[in-house]
Amino acid sequence: MGALAMTHVGYVIAGWAIPLVALGAYALRTIRRGRTLAPQVPPEERRWS
């Protein structure tokens, strides 16, 4: 079963790409927010450090 023989290729690609891109973008945004905020908080209040 190869991708070339696949039916509904556009729907399958869109169905996977949209949520994965959205999740990736949200993950990046969350990590960046954390990096911006973490230096503003004393290390003893960041229990995971």
Next chain:
Amino acid sequence: MSAPHTTTSSRSTRVLGVLSLAGLALLLGYALWWSPPDVVQKDSVRIMYVHVPTAIVAFSACGITTLASAMWLRKRTEGWWVLGAASAEVGLLFTGACLVTGSIWGRPTWGTYWTWDPRITSTTLLFILLIGYLALRRVDSEAGAAHRGTRSAIVGVLLFPNVIVVHYSVDWWRSLHQTATITRLDPSIEGTMLFTLMLGIVVFALVFTWLLVHRFRVGWLEERAAGGALDAALVQRRAEAGLAGGPA
């Protein structure tokens, strides 16, 4: 300050992140190549391996927010407050992904991107409730922060009952959406398709957990930073008042 101490990462989140990425790669292999096409739906069935897991994760996130809201109403501790928001925000993302993938899957299988089917309508209501919950947390209340918290927590408590409505909507009302596939004792799919679906649920649960932990820590930092900024503003105001030589 070294990088590991100025992020929301820890050893456990890094392990979780690597597992999530490896799982996603494996899932893509099974979902797009190694699992067979469906006899009726052909290859459009491959959307199921992202649609069903995102739905299950979204509903679990609503359950966590409901639990956190109930616990916050009872104990009023910061951890439950931050957890409720973190789970709702990540849950909103997964609910949106569920609706979008369902819509895309609906076009080749039902012939339409959208219909006011009971399952879709109740899931849309859940999406709106999540937005409402997150919005209420930000809207100031004249009665104070506690009132604002109580108001949003009550909406949070309503989330999981709506998940139950979503789940049973296909049984209670006439629905275009199919009934339960994997939650019944004799699943209606088997073999590689069932394995791929289960793998999808595990992988998206890992991704959700990774996102939830990071989002929780961001929320924790936001609360601390907001408190720190207020303290700094008070110190500056007192210093200015002292330099001016009189009371503010």
